[in-house]
Amino acid sequence: MDLDVVGLSRLQFALTALYHFLFVPLTLGLSMLLAIMETVYVMTGRTIWRQMTKFWGVLFGINFAIGVSTGLVMEFQFGMNWSYYSHYVGDVFGAPLALEGLMAFFLEATFVGLFFFGWDRLSKVAHCVVTWLVALGTNFSALWILIANGWMQNPVGASLNPQTMRMEVDDFYAVLTNPVAQAKFVHTVSAGYVVAALFVLGVSAWYLRKGRHTELAKRSLTVAASFGLAASLSVVVLGDESGYLSSEHQKMKLAAIEAMWHTEPAPAQFTAFGIPDQAARETHYAIHIPFVMGLIGTRSLDGQIPGIHELVELADVRIRQGLLSYDALEQIRALGGKGPVPNDLRARFEEHSDKLGYALLLKRYVDDPRRATDAQIAQAAGDTVPQVAPLFWSFRVMVGLGLYFIVLTATFFILSARRKLDAYPWLLTVAVLSIPLPWIAAEAGWIVAELGRQPWAIEGVLPTAVAVSNLGIQTVLTTLIGFVVLYTILIIVEMKLMLKAIRKGPEDEAASPQGAASPLIGATPALRTAPMITTE
Known part of the structure; x- marks a missing residue:
């Protein structure tokens, strides 16, 4: 990543999003676990379930409150660092955000x-x-945020008004039912459930290892193992759906994830291991599994997945087609809104308007894309390839950990059914040590989703390099350092509060009056956490 204004703005949004996404999945998952636990309390009347709900509710509240302070900042960055993005697509992008608030x-x-x-x-x-x-x-908030984010990955139901230079909604129902958005929602929420399940599993295992609050720990382990196993399995299924949709709407992302430099005969093989070399456009020491990638990407034995080289050639063609639309656009803008746009001029614009974004890729090299040389067009086409190595490894870390979570939660599910949760102390230690892993998987998934979209802020519509605000490097660098320092402090505060609450353990229901208030002090209701939307 070049450390110019664009690179620093991307880095700032990426870091704030990564920080924020440390809190989001735990909030999503714990909220559901609290509802399940309290439902059992209402159905059985057993005080232990009320005690569980209140204890895990304290940890939910700490995470919720601190997560909001990181989430609110992100929305302001659209105006601060990405002002042209806000101008260009604000009419579409703002609608789901407004509905999320309302x-x-x-x-x-x-x-x-x-x-x-x-x-x-x-x-x-x-x-x-x-x-x-x-x-x-909490989960409904995630829906609207991910509808907005899904539109950035697959912009449907909107078109550019050449006179206002703004994207306008043509079909809001298409925006709401965007298949990419729906797949991202269920996949992200399920991942949040896994994070919360492994968190509850690990903390409960720690209590069992210490011989403390064993009744609460065993019940919490049972709920977490059952909930986590179902969520882990759904993450795998829904991840497969996301891969299939990428083959339809984001072919370059899928090719980069697989480090597939050239189109292979169908069905394509899956690279289990390798060292991608983007400069040489080859993968060293590759270990392949036949047919798997073709089945994931096309769900067939004869569907072909295009390689990076062929997709770059296609981008070159699209840039040249987009230049025709760009030329017509400039002629429309030259009219200055004086009188109607001639039909032939509008027709020339609309013929290749879906390729206009590719012409805008040339803005990085020349003020007027129509003056671009063949070399600059080829360079812009090459820019459509994201960073392959981070995508390649992030995907494999995410998948590998996902399979591990299935094994871990299934193991504790079986132990729970046999009433042997504390029979193997070493397994309890494994559960404790596994607490950070779902966060690593979630962050890796975010990298796959967002870095794989580069160089686009809006896939195929608005390049990231065009979307930034006109700011100085010093300004962006100063705010970047400020955010990193502030967010690091917040994470330290959260960890200390969480650890303090865990060490203290649940309050004794027998020693407190029925219906005593939660020990959480200063919880602020007007707060929210939501999965990030990013231009990274």
């Missing part, structure tokens, strides 16, 4: 306060309903 944020903000402070003010059933509404609001 339909999810208010729901979540209202009921999270009742969850913490309503134990002695609401009936058991009413409080359980509140907990489910918190979970619904």
Whole structure:
């Protein structure tokens, strides 16, 4: 990544998004686990389940509150670092964000306060309903955010108005039902469930190893193992769906993930291991598994997955087609809105308007793309290849950890069914040591999703290099350092608060009055966490 304004702006958004995404998945998953635990409490009337809900609720609240402070900053970055992005696609992009605030944020903000402070003010059933509404609001918030993010990956239901130079919504239903957005939503939410399940599993295993709060720990382990196994299996299935959709809408991303430099005969093989060399456009020491990539990418034995070299050649053609549309666009803009646009001119613009974004790739090298040389066009076509090595390894780390989570949760699920959760202390140690792993998998998945889209802020529509604000390097660098320092402090604060709450353990329900308020102090209801939307 070049450390110019574009590179620094990308780095800043990437780091703030990565920091923020440390909190998001745990919030998503814990909210559902709290709802499940409290439902069991209402159905059975057993106080231990109420104690569990309150204890894990404290950890949920700490993560929720600190996660919001990182999430709110991200939305301001669209205006600060990505002002042309906001101008160009704000009419489309802003709609899901507005709906997220109206339909999810208010729901979540209202009921999270009742969850913490309503134990002695609401009936058991009413409080359980509140907990489910918190979970619904948290996950519903993720839906709208990922609809917006999915549109960045697969821009449907919108077109460019050449007179205003803004993308406008043509079919909002198409935006809502975007298959990429729907796949991203269920995949991201399921990944959040895995994060929370492994967190509860690990903390509960630590209690069992220490011989503390064993009744709470065993029940929590049982819930986490069951919930985590279902979520881990769904992540694999939904990840397969995401791979299939990439073969339709983001062919270059799929080729880069596989380090597939040239188109192979169908069905393509999967590279289990290798060292991608982007300069030489080959993968050293590659170990292949026949047919697997073809089955994942096309779900057939005869479907072909194009390689990077062929996709670069296709990008060259699209850039030249986009120049025809760009030329017509400049003629329309020269009219200055004086009178209607001639039909032949509008027809020339619309003929290749879907390739206009490719012409804008030349803005990095020349102010007027129409003056670009063949060498500059070839260079811009080469820019459509993202960084292969980080994508290649991030994908394999994510998949490898995903398979490990299935094995781990299945093991504890079986032990729970046999009532032998504490029979193997070394397995409890493995569960404790596994706590950080789902976060690593989630961050790797984010890298695959977002870095794989480069060089596009909006896939095929708006290059990242064009989307940035007109800022100085010093300004971006200063804010970048400030965010890193602030977010690092927040993570340290969260970890200390979490560890303190875990060491303290759950409050003794027998020693406290029925319906005592949650020990969480200063929980602010008007907060939210949501999966990031990024121009990275």
